[in-house]
Amino acid sequence: MTSYILKRLGAMLVTLWLIVTLTFFLMHSVPGSPFNEERTTNEAIQKNLEAYFHLDEPLYVQYGIYMKSLVTFDFGPSIKRSSDSVNAMLERGFPISFELGFITLVTAIVSGLFLGIIAALRHNGFVDYLAMTIAVLGISIPNFVLATLLIQQLAVTYEIFPAATWQSPMHMVLPTLALATGPMAIIARLTRASMLEVLTQDYIRTAKAKGLSPVKIVFKHALRNAMLPVVTVLGTLAASILTGTFVIEKIFAIPGMGRYFVESISNRDYPVIMGTTVFYSAILIIMLFLVDIAYGLLDPRIKLHKKEGR
Amino acid sequence: MKKLSMLLLIIMVFALAACTANENAGTEKKEGEDKNSKKEKILYLNNESEPTSFDPVIGYDIKSWDPLNNLMEGLTRLGKDNKPEGAMAEDWKVSDDGKTYTFNLRKDAKWSNGDDVTAGDFVFAWKRLLNAETGSGAAFLGYFIEGGEAYNTGEGTADDVKVKAVDEKTFEVTLTSPQAYFLSVITNPAFFPVNEKVATENPQWFAEADSFVGNGPFNLTEWVHDSHFVMKKNDTYWDKKSVKLDQVNWAIIDDRNTAYQMFQKNELDVSAIPPDLSEQLMKDDKVKIDDQAGLYFYRFNVTMEPFQNKNIRKAFALAVDQAQLVDYVVKNEHKPAYGYVSNGFEDPSGKDFRETNGDLIKTDVKQAKELLEKGLKEEGYEKLPEVTLTYSTLDTHQKIAEAMQQMFKDNLGVEVKLASVEANVFATDQKALKYQFARSSFIADYADPINFVENFQTGHPNNRTGWGNKEYDQLIKDAKNEKDEAKRYELMYKAEKFLMEEAPFVPIHFYNQVSLFGEGVTDIVRHPVGYMELKWADKN
Numbered sequence: 001m002t003s004y005i006l007k008r009l010g011a012m013l014v015t016l017w018l019i020v021t022l023t024f025f026l027m028h029s030v031p032g033s034p035f036n037e038e039r040t041t042n043e044a045i046q047k048n049l050e051a052y053f054h055l056d057e058p059l060y061v062q063y064g065i066y067m068k069s070l071v072t073f074d075f076g077p078s079i080k081r082s083s084d085s086v087n088a089m090l091e092r093g094f095p096i097s098f099e100l101g102f103i104t105l106v107t108a109i110v111s112g113l114f115l116g117i118i119a120a121l122r123h124n125g126f127v128d129y130l131a132m133t134i135a136v137l138g139i140s141i142p143n144f145v146l147a148t149l150l151i152q153q154l155a156v157t158y159e160i161f162p163a164a165t166w167q168s169p170m171h172m173v174l175p176t177l178a179l180a181t182g183p184m185a186i187i188a189r190l191t192r193a194s195m196l197e198v199l200t201q202d203y204i205r206t207a208k209a210k211g212l213s214p215v216k217i218v219f220k221h222a223l224r225n226a227m228l229p230v231v232t233v234l235g236t237l238a239a240s241i242l243t244g245t246f247v248i249e250k251i252f253a254i255p256g257m258g259r260y261f262v263e264s265i266s267n268r269d270y271p272v273i274m275g276t277t278v279f280y281s282a283i284l285i286i287m288l289f290l291v292d293i294a295y296g297l298l299d300p301r302i303k304l305h306k307k308e309g310r
Numbered sequence: 311m312k313k314l315s316m317l318l319l320i321i322m323v324f325a326l327a328a329c330t331a332n333e334n335a336g337t338e339k340k341e342g343e344d345k346n347s348k349k350e351k352i353l354y355l356n357n358e359s360e361p362t363s364f365d366p367v368i369g370y371d372i373k374s375w376d377p378l379n380n381l382m383e384g385l386t387r388l389g390k391d392n393k394p395e396g397a398m399a400e401d402w403k404v405s406d407d408g409k410t411y412t413f414n415l416r417k418d419a420k421w422s423n424g425d426d427v428t429a430g431d432f433v434f435a436w437k438r439l440l441n442a443e444t445g446s447g448a449a450f451l452g453y454f455i456e457g458g459e460a461y462n463t464g465e466g467t468a469d470d471v472k473v474k475a476v477d478e479k480t481f482e483v484t485l486t487s488p489q490a491y492f493l494s495v496i497t498n499p500a501f502f503p504v505n506e507k508v509a510t511e512n513p514q515w516f517a518e519a520d521s522f523v524g525n526g527p528f529n530l531t532e533w534v535h536d537s538h539f540v541m542k543k544n545d546t547y548w549d550k551k552s553v554k555l556d557q558v559n560w561a562i563i564d565d566r567n568t569a570y571q572m573f574q575k576n577e578l579d580v581s582a583i584p585p586d587l588s589e590q591l592m593k594d595d596k597v598k599i600d601d602q603a604g605l606y607f608y609r610f611n612v613t614m615e616p617f618q619n620k621n622i623r624k625a626f627a628l629a630v631d632q633a634q635l636v637d638y639v640v641k642n643e644h645k646p647a648y649g650y651v652s653n654g655f656e657d658p659s660g661k662d663f664r665e666t667n668g669d670l671i672k673t674d675v676k677q678a679k680e681l682l683e684k685g686l687k688e689e690g691y692e693k694l695p696e697v698t699l700t701y702s703t704l705d706t707h708q709k710i711a712e713a714m715q716q717m718f719k720d721n722l723g724v725e726v727k728l729a730s731v732e733a734n735v736f737a738t739d740q741k742a743l744k745y746q747f748a749r750s751s752f753i754a755d756y757a758d759p760i761n762f763v764e765n766f767q768t769g770h771p772n773n774r775t776g777w778g779n780k781e782y783d784q785l786i787k788d789a790k791n792e793k794d795e796a797k798r799y800e801l802m803y804k805a806e807k808f809l810m811e812e813a814p815f816v817p818i819h820f821y822n823q824v825s826l827f828g829e830g831v832t833d834i835v836r837h838p839v840g841y842m843e844l845k846w847a848d849k850n
Binding site: 155 | 739
């Protein structure tokens with residue numbers, strides 16, 4: 001197990017390095033510049049700015065400088081907001097995005113699993129159709145439409161919740177609802193499909209024959225197996241939700257990380273593009289790693305270590 | 311079992327709302343607190359995005375300078391009539407040649423930390439603006455000052471910049487040429503003083519509310535980056551009796567639909583109009599429209615065929631129906647532009663520049679057709695070379711571009727291609743003259759028509775058309791050196807006529823500032839050139 005983890009860690013670092021390198025060169029190959037506004041600064045000023053951010057050096061030198069500071073976890077200063085560093089932006093934005101993402105994930109997983117399970121248990125019954133109708137709606141309605149609808153109805157017309165910004169738990173309700181519906185629907189459908197498959201298997205019949213209670217059969221025997229596909233999607237889902245979602249954060253004016261991903265690219269704010277990409281990739285890689293570990297825990301037949309497998 | 315699952319389902323349907331509802335405890339208290347302090351006048355505004363920087367010379371954009379204009383103050387400030395009034399300076403003297411200004415600072419001009427605002431603070435700040443290492447995009451505004459341009463471009467030193475602290479409260483500046491509008495130029499935040507003592511101790515003094523030291527009507531008391539910031543009335547401000555608001559809360563909400571929804575809930579006092587709702591909301595009596603000195607236009611590239619030909623350029627310009635674009639496409643109550651300089655600049659006789667110089671390029675389909683024929687003949691074209699109209703990716707730009715495409719087809723019989731380009735790439739390529747015919751905009755930096763007409767001098771960074779003319783350059787140069795205001799305006803009238811006759815661009819519309827104002831909100835002043843003033847604002 002330990003050697004497996006070490007091996008994986010090594011592979012993760014290589015993956016991350018590849019992502020950093022690719023992003024770095026791709027980003028610089030896109031035309032445009034961070035100092036590019038309708039109002040033109042004169043050449044002298046432009047040159048000074050470029051020198052300050054090492055943008056006048058050859059690309060490989062810039063790459064070297066960047067990798068050197070990256071090793072010390074220093075993402076550098078933002079070009080657009082010169083008094084702000086990328087580290088500070090991440091430290092500020094991530095906890096908020098994480099908070100929203102975490103509540104959303106819990107909501108989505110709990111409700112998704114429930115919908116999926118009861119749909120599977122009442123296969124082709126009314127409950128099944130109802131649950132799947134909700135799931136299909138959840139998948140087909142884009143979250144920005146849902147968000148606007150929620151604000152218009154629950155905030156403006158009925159004044160139950162605040163319309164936007166991120167201050168109190170009350171402010172968290174609408175964005176969580178808007179953000180959780182999509183993942184909930186995905187999880188519900190996956191759970192239903194794999195539950196249906198698992199429920200017809202022999203070992204479930206055996207369990208039934210042994211006289212186990214339905215609750216025990218569902219939660220102890222069926223769900224554990226049925227969870228595998230759900231866990232698979234959870235890795236990528238968690239990484240993208242936890243690091244902020246541009247659209248929802250924009251609509252609800254939540255000061256999370258989401259905006260940095262998008263704005264940095266249109267601003268050609270190179271250090272911010274790199275910082276957010278590295279950060280997101282690191283989280284994604286870690287999540288995928290956790291998913292692999294979780295496989296082993298859920299299903300003893302999946303062996304993480306080759307020798308144990310043989 | 312059936313009942314159980316039915317129950318579970320019902321629970322699930324309400325689960326989302328139910329889970330989160332538990333977290334609501336404790337919020338009401340906060341709202342209660344706000345109500346207790348209702349006696350205080352708190353204005354709720356939206357800045358739409360995080361200020362780039364509250365360093366006066368770095369935050370060279372509306373989102374930084376709108377708030378900063380209320381946190382700090384220069385030698386002069388624009389009054390309600392858009393004319394400069396004494397601010398940090400109580401009065402001033404101008405030398406006979408019109409080049410040297412001597413400002414007497416107010417004795418009670420104080421920083422928010424209690425320090426005196428001194429002439430040295432202005433010397434420090436203005437030299438900092440011009441120091442190339444500061445990297446200020448606004449540095450060119452300091453080129454009016456003798457030695458300013460040389461210092462900024464590395465050809466001179468800081469000592470050559472003609473700004474001087476005669477004594478603690480007397481500040482002297484010498485200009486390169488007499489510029490009557492200099493008093494209005496220095497209302498610009500780039501010319502705000504900087505507390506030298508504070509800035510030397512902490513070069514990042516402007517980055518957080520705790521360390522921010524201002525000298526304006528309000529004081530920065532809280533700043534949560536990317537979320538909101540708070541200003542409170544500044545008790546050390548010399549004119550604090552004019553300030554009526556106790557506090558201004560600025561939210562940072564970049565989605566205009568959301569901001570409008572918050573405005574409907576009275577969570578905001580002022581809101582922009584979401585583009586999709588402009589048609590219905592423009593008729594609302596809460597709408598307030600103010601002029602903004604700026605132009606939306608299309609640049610020809612005169613180094614590319616067929617626009618090297620003046621008559622072909624003019625044909626295209628005359629084929630555009632600005633009134634239609636403004637009324638039926640943009641629908642934002644803009645004024646259609648038939649000239650270059652926007653409305654709102656008065657010449658010495660008190661007449662409006664735009665009205666005096668009249669409509670210089672006005673839609674005329676018949677003449678457009680004739681000019682196109684003439685141009686084609688002159689160039690020996692049998693058929694007009696292919697024309698592509700390029701704009702940066704945005705809904706409104708696209709709508710205007712498509713309408714223009716139709717106008718060229720209907721009015722000239724020319725099929726024009728459209729190309730939408732990502733904004734940053736667009737800006738780069740336009741500067742490199744890679745487009746034939748491309749969208750553009752200009753917002754004036756200081757309140758004088760010269761700020762418009764100077765842009766089309768040969769090789770000026772804002773020219774971006776490849777067009778240049780010695781006679782025109784001379785007119786601008788003469789205007790800049792003319793001390794007599796009447797003569798100076800004559801030269802500018804002439805320059806604008808000359809420019810529009812050459813037509814290196816097609817004017818589309820002048821800009822305006824449109825907002826919804828909540829009930830009881832009064833006296834928020836928005837100048838055609840300048841930044842938002844809350845000094846006199848009130849909320850009842």
